Amino acid sequence: MSASRVPINKKATVACNNCSLSDLCLPRGLTKDELARLESAIDKTSKINKKDYLYRRDDPHQAIYAVKSGSIKTSLSTLDGEEQILGFYLPGDLVGFDAFANSKHSCDAQALEDTFVCELNMDSFHELCGSIASMRNGMMRQVGMEIGREHQLLLTLGQMRTEERLATFLTGISERNQSRGFSGREFYLPMPRHDLANYLGMAVETLSRMFSRLQEDGIISVNHRLIEILAPERLKGLGHHQCR
Amino acid sequence: MSASRVPINKKATVACNNCSLSDLCLPRGLTKDELARLESAIDKTSKINKKDYLYRRDDPHQAIYAVKSGSIKTSLSTLDGEEQILGFYLPGDLVGFDAFANSKHSCDAQALEDTFVCELNMDSFHELCGSIASMRNGMMRQVGMEIGREHQLLLTLGQMRTEERLATFLTGISERNQSRGFSGREFYLPMPRHDLANYLGMAVETLSRMFSRLQEDGIISVNHRLIEILAPERLKGLGHHQCR
DNA sequence: GGTAAAGCTTGATCTAAATCAAGCATTCCT
């Protein structure tokens, strides 16, 4: 394994039914017994320090991870030293589905800030999927959402101009925060401009210009990574390529 | 449902263990009994006429499909009438994983030519996944491969110049054909230029110019959709952004 | 606490690829 992973004292582990994320990341409708089995399967909580890797390409598939706090980026690295960022994972998101093809991770997962994750190890995962139908269905739903996010990103990279890419990204983050009970109007972006530009398929300078443009137009207010959405409807309106 | 789907006489259905695709699309190591259950679950084979839809966005998730012959493209359509092609599916490929998020398809699937598919309906799918571990694992492997393909496409759209995009696409198709027992040197592309350009995120004219360039350089020979790879190593060498 | 290193923004210039335009080939349809 690749990084300094500090397992937190087990006593400090939050039980699933007390975890504020349980309704986000876990299937509903488990019996008391099933929930207990799930809880005991989540065998540890880890801290990943900023810039450390949760896993790297070719690492064996040891677990599915739920982000409890902090944030993770996944990316592909090429031989010539470039990278393509594939996704950003915020609290409540599940990471690790990239290893289903051959039980090895197919991309890197790196912490953008100090991050805490729950781990559901793959042995337990398989056992639970085998014996609890709702667990299996919940996981499939999660995998489906992952595929859906990637489709959306393909649409973004393939069809949109740079301003529209940023606009749809920001409305996405905003709605996501809102649905998680945070503010959709004002939030911090966890990633540096460099990473966001890469994710959105443009140069850092272009991204910076687009931030400035949206600010000049009075649509958002930008203060480094703190973003305030001043005109959500206008921002959303910039996303012309919405799915039918 | 959206299209004219002609179910083929059941007697003409090829049994799974005689199907030349079984080793491609089905998990290995089933017992005789399990194989029989799988075979009986694959309840029909359909023909989808060229340009008809196998399914459309928001259609209920009725089945997972295996392409037996022909080819399918999946795509997202936007309100302003644009589309982004997400994938091309050739014989031996499985289609339909886009509906896991909420049991509705999240993209369109259209036949590029007259196409035959096997259908594994979702009731059987769930039952088999619940009771046969190797079936479940095989499906997860397939889903993982799907995610891997999408990651590769994100890298292509996000990092590569147009010539490199085409070069990696062609080497990919070539290797894929080879591994399926077909010629990796000479093959027909099933999709029109328009679709390939969209998939690769460039204008048709640009795609056409890149085909011409590769031909002028003596790397490939192009005759409409018939492609001959003259210098596979040079073609592969154009793909600078290979994964570490 | 001071210096170095990232991180971010803005401006000037350049270029890869889009768009516009036209013509030829192929397929589709009656």
Add this chain to the structure above:
DNA sequence: AGGAATGCTTGATTTAGATCAAGCTTTACC
């Protein structure tokens, strides 16, 4: 078989965004 529509290629022109360059701010590190 004939005509229309679709598909493909090549050339000329334009442009969105990359690259190059510089300065300024914040964070990281002895």
